[in-house]
Amino acid sequence: MQHPISITSIGSISPLGNTSEAVWKCYQTDAHCFTEKDGVLVAKLPLRLQEDIDLLRQSNLKYKALDNSVLYALFASRQAIENAGWSLNDNFGINIGSSRGATALFESYHKAFLQNKKAETLSSPTTTLGNISSWVAHDLQTKGPEISHSITCSTALHAMLNGIAWINSGMCDKFLVGGSEAPLTAFTVAQMQALKIYARTRTDTSSKTHLEQSQEVLKGLDCAQPDYIKNFPCQALKLNKTENTMILGEGAAMACLESGISQNALVKIIGIGYATEILEHNASLSTDAICFQRSMAMALDGFKSDLVDIIITHTPGTIKGDQAEINAIETIFCNKRPVLTTNKWKIGHSLGASGLLNIEMAVLMLQHQKFISVPYLDHEAPKQIRYILVNAVGFGGNAVSILLSK
Structure with a gap:
């Protein structure tokens, strides 16, 4: 940025x-x-x-x-x-x-x-x-x-x-x-x-x-x-x-x-990342989601990864897609993985609109300082919400990661 x-x-x-x-x-x-x-x-x-x-x-x-x-x-x-x-x-x-x-x-x-x-x-x-x-x-x-x-x-x-x-x-x-x-x-x-x-x-x-x-x-x-x-x-x-x-x-x-930093800003964008990977299959990521690894690393460039409080994942609810993104997150964040959440369990996958609905979710959590959890998963909610990373990826292996802060 x-x-x-x-x-x-x-x-x-x-x-x-x-x-x-x-x-x-x-x-x-x-x-x-x-x-x-x-x-x-x-x-x-x-x-x-x-x-x-x-x-x-x-x-x-x-x-x-x-x-x-x-x-x-x-x-x-x-x-x-x-x-x-x-x-x-x-x-x-x-x-x-x-x-x-x-x-x-x-x-x-x-x-x-x-x-x-x-x-x-x-x-x-x-x-x-x-x-x-x-x-x-x-x-x-x-x-x-x-x-x-x-x-x-x-x-x-x-x-x-x-x-x-x-x-x-x-x-x-x-x-x-x-x-x-x-x-x-x-x-x-x-x-x-x-x-x-x-x-x-x-x-x-x-x-x-x-x-x-x-x-x-x-x-x-x-x-x-x-x-x-x-x-x-x-x-x-x-x-x-x-x-x-x-x-x-x-x-x-x-x-x-x-x-810049507007007086009426809801949040600010402090990091952006993007990447494309060679397809292993017409509709899926590689096992370790190389594109996500690259997009997250780019968004975090110069930023301490252990400061990220939450990642809003793309995870559409598929076995391979969800696991591939988690593998990428584990690779980038190692033993200091942020808390993960998603809204697709609640509103499904709105395809091209989903990334911005994830941004909306992040803005609300930063504003209200309250974590939105996934009810069937065990979470340890962060005590303070300062930085949220938002992920999206689509057919074609094209990933984007956006880092937001208060």
């Missing part, structure tokens, strides 16, 4: 809610947000937020043709710049990405094409990956640069890297960065199932008691109310699991970045 960068605001929409208060309250529960859709487990937005997205769609004639991945980004971006106090027509930059992009809309257009042998007029401009950042720029009326990309599940943190690079270059002093994902379609789930990494659905009657308890806990909160709950169907970070347990979630999260 040439200079520290401030995160002055976070805006998000997810199964946890859409305000920092709601998200924090939901993190204080041991209930997850999974529900069954078409026979599979997913993490959907709460009904109230689905209605808010429908209202956004109806608010502008141009927005009626947009995919949810774009609307989620619009919703979270408006919230982020309002919280940061940025003005419309400002020259801040925008970099928002997505792993899958306009999934539902693309599938709908393709289905119509197979039936009619003719593409609809807006089928191309409304399904490109550049569609998200360009619509956010249009909605916010910014005159700054706008960038889009897809770097699979590390997309949002790569957006953060880009924003930092632009700011440190002196080409821009503010950047809105993040990721958006609306992947809860039958075809997208089927792709994950084809990789043999998706959690199996079990609707046994033994879940009833846990359902009643969880619904009572979630009562009055913004986080999604599950139709039923099996005890923690996503076993992210649990290393003795015997099957893969990844579950897809949806949402978007944005961060406002500003140069």
Whole structure:
């Protein structure tokens, strides 16, 4: 890092809610947000937020043709710049990405094409990956640069890297960065199932008691109310699991970045790391996650690793993926491993948006000075939370690590 960068605001929409208060309250529960859709487990937005997205769609004639991945980004971006106090027509930059992009809309257009042998007029401009950042720029009326990309599940943190690079270059002093994902379609789930990494659905009657308890806990909160709950169907970070347990979630999260140490900073970014490794398999890391070793080492360059209090892991709930990241952490931190945590047991894997939702989790822990644990794991919570490392990686072996401090 040439200079520290401030995160002055976070805006998000997810199964946890859409305000920092709601998200924090939901993190204080041991209930997850999974529900069954078409026979599979997913993490959907709460009904109230689905209605808010429908209202956004109806608010502008141009927005009626947009995919949810774009609307989620619009919703979270408006919230982020309002919280940061940025003005419309400002020259801040925008970099928002997505792993899958306009999934539902693309599938709908393709289905119509197979039936009619003719593409609809807006089928191309409304399904490109550049569609998200360009619509956010249009909605916010910014005159700054706008960038889009897809770097699979590390997309949002790569957006953060880009924003930092632009700011440190002196080409821009503010950047809105993040990721958006609306992947809860039958075809997208089927792709994950084809990789043999998706959690199996079990609707046994033994879940009833846990359902009643969880619904009572979630009562009055913004986080999604599950139709039923099996005890923690996503076993992210649990290393003795015997099957893969990844579950897809949806949402978007944005961060406002500003140069230097801003007076209204939520946290500051003091280290960044990135790496790519040669693939051993099309969909998995090497056994020791070489890319994570390199990204974490880069983020920690010149920083004492034993000062890191918490690592928010990428760990999607797969046997090999989770273990590989732990192996990398053990290599870098040796016998002084920080406390590990994740939110995927609760909200699933939102692919390109997941890294920024992890950043939001880190910001909340630093602000509240309270550790968010994984209920089925034994943790020794740190007495003080000063430094948190956030990891993300995606298909293609591309890892990012971001070091945050108060």
